[in-house]
Amino acid sequence: MADRESPRYVILFATAVCVACAFVVSVAAVLLQPAQKANARLYMEKNVLLAAGLVKPTDKVGAKEVEAFFQKDVKARLVDLLTGELLLEDKRDARSYDQRAARADPGASHAAPPNGAGIGRIPDLAVAYFVMKDGKVDQVVIALEGLGMWGTVYGFMAIDKDGRTIRGLTYYDQKETPGLGGEIANPQWQALWVGRHVYDGEGLPKITVVKGAAGPPDKDPLRVDGMSGATITSNAITRLTQFWLSDFGYGKFLKRYGKGGGHMNPLVEVAEGDAHLQHA
Numbered sequence: 001m002a003d004r005e006s007p008r009y010v011i012l013f014a015t016a017v018c019v020a021c022a023f024v025v026s027v028a029a030v031l032l033q034p035a036q037k038a039n040a041r042l043y044m045e046k047n048v049l050l051a052a053g054l055v056k057p058t059d060k061v062g063a064k065e066v067e068a069f070f071q072k073d074v075k076a077r078l079v080d081l082l083t084g085e086l087l088l089e090d091k092r093d094a095r096s097y098d099q100r101a102a103r104a105d106p107g108a109s110h111a112a113p114p115n116g117a118g119i120g121r122i123p124d125l126a127v128a129y130f131v132m133k134d135g136k137v138d139q140v141v142i143a144l145e146g147l148g149m150w151g152t153v154y155g156f157m158a159i160d161k162d163g164r165t166i167r168g169l170t171y172y173d174q175k176e177t178p179g180l181g182g183e184i185a186n187p188q189w190q191a192l193w194v195g196r197h198v199y200d201g202e203g204l205p206k207i208t209v210v211k212g213a214a215g216p217p218d219k220d221p222l223r224v225d226g227m228s229g230a231t232i233t234s235n236a237i238t239r240l241t242q243f244w245l246s247d248f249g250y251g252k253f254l255k256r257y258g259k260g261g262g263h264m265n266p267l268v269e270v271a272e273g274d275a276h277l278q279h280a
Contacts, residue, residue: 041095041096042063042066043172044172045066045070045095046061046066047155047156047170047172048074048129048141048156049061049066049069049074050156050168050170051141051155051156051157051158051167051168051169051170052074052129052131052139052141052158052167052168053158053167053168054069054073054074054131055069057187070095072132073131073132073133074129074130074131074132074141075129075130075132076094076095076127076128076129076130077094077127077128077129077130078092078094078097078125078126078127078128079125079126079127079128079250079253080124080125081122081123081124081125081126081248081249081250081252081253082110082124082252083252084247084250084251084252084253084254084255084256085253085256086128086253087125094127095127097125097127099123099125099126099127099143102123102124102125103121103122103123104121106121108123108124108125109121109122109123109124110122110124112248113248115239115243115248116239116243117146117147117236117239117240117242117243118146118147118152118240119145119146119147119240119243122248122249126142126143126249126250127143128140128141128142128250128253129141129142129156131158137161138160138161139158139159139160139161139167140158140159140161140254140257141156141157141158141159141168142156142157142159142244142249142250142254143155143156143244144156144157144171144240144241144244145240145244146236146239146240146241146243146244147236147240148174148175148176148181148184148232148233148236148237149176149177149181149230149232149233149236150175150176150177150181151174151175152173152175153171153173153174153175153176153184153236153237153240154171154172154173154174155169155170155171155172155173155174155184156169156170156172157169157193157198157241157244159198159254161257161258162258163199163254163255163257163258164197164198164199164254164258165195165196165197165198166193166194166195166196166197166198166207167194168190168193168194169190169193169194170190171184171185171190176230176233177230177233180227180228180229180230180233181227181230181232181233181234183227183230184227184233184237189225189227192214192224192225193207193224194217195217195218195221196217196221196222196223196224197221197222198241198245198254199245200222203255205241205242205243205245205246205251206222206242207222207223207224207238207241207242207245208222208223208224208238208242209223209224209225209226209227209234209235209237209238210223210224210225210226210234211226211231211234212225212226213225
């Protein structure tokens with residue numbers, strides 16, 4: 001009978017326990033991965049609905065409600081960021097497309113130009129969420145990301161069918177200081193963006209978070225109130241927003257989207273069973 005107090009027995013027993021625990025953890029991780037991905041997608045899609053104003057922050061929205069919105073009112077499609085074209089012939093499910101993973105894949109992304117938003121690589125393809133009203137495009141939601149003060153900030157911005165007026169904004173993943181830069185997650189601050197313009201008269205992305213207070217959207221459309229005590233985060237939001245609105249991000253697509261009217265070919269939907277995507 002083995003001596004349970006011998007160093008050899010203790011080492012073998014500890015090794016067996018570690019192997020067994022590692023096996024259990026590995027199996028659990030594999031089994032739970034589909035559920036984790038589904039929950040992550042559900043959380044992101046809830047924030048798409050928030051940015052578009054289809055739901056409110058206080059609404060209790062579950063998987064069934066989100067799916068109902070995406071079956072009826074929201075159409076996710078892939079956009080080629082290099083050309084600004086909607087990928088009409090691409091059969092991949094845009095809702096399942098992992099934009100973050102694509103950004104980290106050298107085969108599915110390209111190097112970003114020097115920028116102040118902390119963006120090193122840009123995915124070749126990105127998701128655009130078309131929000132429908134009476135069978136026509138009413139607004140489009142795009143993804144935003146960039147380096148904040150303490151980490152990467154992720155959010156969504158909804159833009160009107162004119163391609164320049166902000167309809168809504170939300171940040172769903174951020175590590176900014178609570179009560180200071182963390183106010184980017186405050187619905188009251190996000191509401192200050194509604195009605196502002198993303199581009200100036202020359203088509204340049206000039207929307208800016210300023211120090212102090214900005215005027216109302218109709219008189220001061222390119223500026224948003226800054227957050228008290230959070231200058232670094234405010235500047236970071238300006239830089240990342242302007243980057244994704246530029247031609248390096250969604251800019252080329254948004255210009256085509258805003259100028260197309262009801263006859264814009266890139267917004268013609270060819271997926272079986274869907275109505276044509278056209279402007280309202």
